[in-house]
Amino acid sequence: MNNIKNMTIGQLRQKYPFIINYFEENRLNVEGFEDKTFVEYLDHFTEEEKEEWAIDTHKLLEDLSSYIIQMIGFLGLEDDNRIESLTILPGTDKDGKKEGFHELTIHKSEIVSIVGPTGSGKSRLLADIEWTAQKDTPTGRTILINGEIPDKKWRFSSNNKLVAQLSQNMNFVMDLTVEEFIRLHAESRMVENIERVVEEIIEAANNLAGEKFELNTPITSLSGGQSRALMIADTAILSSSPIVLIDEIENAGIDRKKALNLLVSSDKIVLMATHDPILALMADKRIVIKNGGIERVIGTSQEEKEVLIQLEKMDSIIQNMRNDLRKGLTITKEKFLIDNQ
Numbered sequence: 001m002n003n004i005k006n007m008t009i010g011q012l013r014q015k016y017p018f019i020i021n022y023f024e025e026n027r028l029n030v031e032g033f034e035d036k037t038f039v040e041y042l043d044h045f046t047e048e049e050k051e052e053w054a055i056d057t058h059k060l061l062e063d064l065s066s067y068i069i070q071m072i073g074f075l076g077l078e079d080d081n082r083i084e085s086l087t088i089l090p091g092t093d094k095d096g097k098k099e100g101f102h103e104l105t106i107h108k109s110e111i112v113s114i115v116g117p118t119g120s121g122k123s124r125l126l127a128d129i130e131w132t133a134q135k136d137t138p139t140g141r142t143i144l145i146n147g148e149i150p151d152k153k154w155r156f157s158s159n160n161k162l163v164a165q166l167s168q169n170m171n172f173v174m175d176l177t178v179e180e181f182i183r184l185h186a187e188s189r190m191v192e193n194i195e196r197v198v199e200e201i202i203e204a205a206n207n208l209a210g211e212k213f214e215l216n217t218p219i220t221s222l223s224g225g226q227s228r229a230l231m232i233a234d235t236a237i238l239s240s241s242p243i244v245l246i247d248e249i250e251n252a253g254i255d256r257k258k259a260l261n262l263l264v265s266s267d268k269i270v271l272m273a274t275h276d277p278i279l280a281l282m283a284d285k286r287i288v289i290k291n292g293g294i295e296r297v298i299g300t301s302q303e304e305k306e307v308l309i310q311l312e313k314m315d316s317i318i319q320n321m322r323n324d325l326r327k328g329l330t331i332t333k334e335k336f337l338i339d340n341q
């Protein structure tokens with residue numbers, strides 16, 4: 001909260017859209033001062049003006065902080081920037097044996113992949129994080145937020161979720177168009193410039209999806225890949241959740257690299273369970289799960305990053321081939337010969 005004084009009015013309005021009401025209530029016209037801090041704005045009044053309009057700068061500044069704190073409390077919103085890290089403390093594997101790591105802390109803008117055989121417990125780890133487990137799940141793990149035991153409110157608040165889940169089954173049942181869906185979400189988040197957000201989300205989603213869709217497309221008629229793309233764009237741009245959990249993004253028919261970049265660029269902690277080598281190596285670290293327990297945590301090496309570049313080339317060949325086949329074209333050797341040196 002200390003940095004309110006250092007934020008520009010534009011930044012304040014973006015972070016706390018309700019703040020326009022404060023300016024209105026106090027009959028302060030801040031137009032044209034978006035690049036100035038609130039203190040700078042108040043300083044622009046002359047002594048005569050302050051007297052004439054009874055402007056008490058000191059009080060206005062103090063009231064602004066209280067107003068923001070009260071509104072956040074009232075609306076059940078949280079300052080998501082407060083989340084800097086997520087820590088996993090070990091529990092036990094399926095045989096009750098202690099897990100093979102001491103503690104794992106993941107910071108903002110980090111991507112961690114979760115690998116392991118089918119049924120080994122990848123989804124269970126994501127579920128532990130979502131529930132902010134406190135030795136009260138089958139694994140006995142403990143989840144800390146910013147190094148501390150998190151408030152239980154995270155578990156139950158629907159408006160203010162710690163975690164956004166992007167799961168394989170993204171079947172919409174609501175009878176809404178894409179635009180109505182985004183608007184509804186934007187309104188519930190009290191976004192100021194809804195039009196802009198709607199535009200941004202549809203653009204980002206179409207950038208991820210193979211086939212473009214329109215604002216008036218009913219969400220029930222989106223393909224699996226398109227609804228995935230919409231949810232990822234919506235989560236990156238509009239969700240207040242600082243942690244994103246992804247279970248199996250691979251078959252979604254979207255540009256996986258762009259999707260991850262979009263999520264990470266919005267300062268989120270991203271954890272994804274995956275069987276896909278490209279996604280596994282794109283992460284900064286990977287958690288290896290075996291028999292229900294975290295066996296080890298591996299940092300992605302420089303050599304692996306180099307292999308990843310090759311893998312991405314191979315992948316783009318496959319993607320192009322897929323697109324050509326979809327378009328009814330034939331496959332030629334020249335176009336798809338892999339240069340393997």
Ligand SMILES: Nc1ncnc2c1ncn2[C@@H]1O[C@H](COP(=O)(O)OP(=O)(O)OP(=O)(O)O)[C@@H](O)[C@H]1O
Nearest residue numbers: 092093094117118119120121122123124138139292
């Ligand atoms: N440490 C554990 N102790 C007890 N049960 C566990 C543990 N870890 C996982 N399980 C259980 O094992 C089962 C399989 O786990 P899970 O569904 O997480 O596997 P998965 O790795 O996600 O599989 P897939 O790759 O098929 O999606 C679940 O019922 C889960 O609750």
